[in-house]
Amino acid sequence: MMQVLAPETEAQACEAIASARADKRTLEIVGGGTRSGLGRPVNADCVLSTQSLRGITLYEPAELVVSAWAGTPLREIEALLAGKQQVLPFEPMDHRAIYGTDGDPTIGALAACNISGPRRVRSGAARDSLIGLRFVNGRGEAVKSGGRVMKNVTGLDLVKLSCGAHGTLGLLTEVTFKLSPASRGSGTLVIEGLDDARAIAAMSMALGSPFEVSAAAHVPSQQRTLLRIEQAPDSLAYRLEALTGLAKPFGHARKLSDPDAHEAWAGMRDVAPLADSKAHALWRISIAPSRAAAFVADMATQNIAQDYFYDWGGGLIWLTSGLDAGQAATLQAAVAKAKGHATLVRASDEARAQLHVFQPQPQAMMDLSGRVKASMDPDGILNPGRMYAGV
DSSP: OOEEEOOSSHHHHHHHHHHHHHTTOOEEEESSSTTTTSSSOOOOSEEEEOTTOOOEEEEEGGGTEEEEETTSBHHHHHHHHHTTTEEOTTOOOOTHHHHTOOSOOBHHHHHHHTOOOTTHHHHOOHHHHEEEEEEEOTTSOEEEEEOSSOOOOOSOOHHHHHTTSTTSSOEEEEEEEEOEEOOSOEEEEEEESOOHHHHHHHHHHHHTSTTOEEEEEEEGGGTEEEEEEEOOHHHHHHHHHHHHHHTGGGOOEEEOOHHHHHHHHHHHHTTGGGTTOTTSEEEEEEOOHHHHHHHHHHHHHTTOOOEEEEEGGGTEEEEEEOOOHHHHHHHHHHHHHTTOEEEEEEOOHHHHHHSOSBOOOOHHHHHHHHHHHHHHOTTOOBSTTSSSTTO
């Protein structure tokens, strides 16, 4: 059985990594274990777990800032914030449904993997709310970057660089997020029967309107286009009515009941429409909305796309396909041609070891990625190969 290291303090994490480096042992970084299928499989000598790095270290409701050790369960943080009617603005996805995992998602994983949800189209990604962090690099050195307020930086921005690096640059030990007030009211309009192109046009119209739409999604299998507004109750009714009027050229827009709307957006956040297709590859494709419908049609024509839906107004496509290497290469080539980015979010360990999990980069970018990795983790002991083979 693989040895599991579970430091309880940042100092112990430094010692664990420094010792592993001295012994030439590689480390797979693990949080709550709910996203174990995200990224390429890591063939490491030991597991380095953040499960014992727990606790909220700072909460200033008036300043809309929270800090916590990386292994702190997300549910604990969300419960604390709910008491002050505050939220993490990027509405983070819960991957347990698509992977069939259990356990607790951790706050550190949100930063390490840049996890976001439907509100990202308006409020930005996790990266946009992460304002500070502490981490231990591959030398076993503790590093602090950022702080408690949003500010411009010069030089290498380690906060943005580490967010989405999947633990390949360092073990995140503490993260600090900017918060937002929770919405006091929410309403969702649904338009039924639109094809992909018309649905994307409707979502673009809504997102470009002055009514501050916070999410827009289209599920072809359900023939539903969803538009959400989150506002104070005194303005919510007016905005929904006005948006209903704007939507008339696309069909009748009716308001969903609050329970139905909550269930619908939780499903969009956690990719529920595709969660049961575990025998198929699941792709997360970022692309310009203007190119999305044509891209999906092309993939369907080539028998690559099996099922799919759109989030972020058409800028995010969740799509299932077969596990054939040729199909994967064709899909990623088409994404590159459309100037987008594809991530293989779910597939077998064997498939993820053989295929490009993240969009292949030009050689110049790969060389740069290698140099950044070497500067932070010179012996390549942290999550080796998690994002790209050999990096």
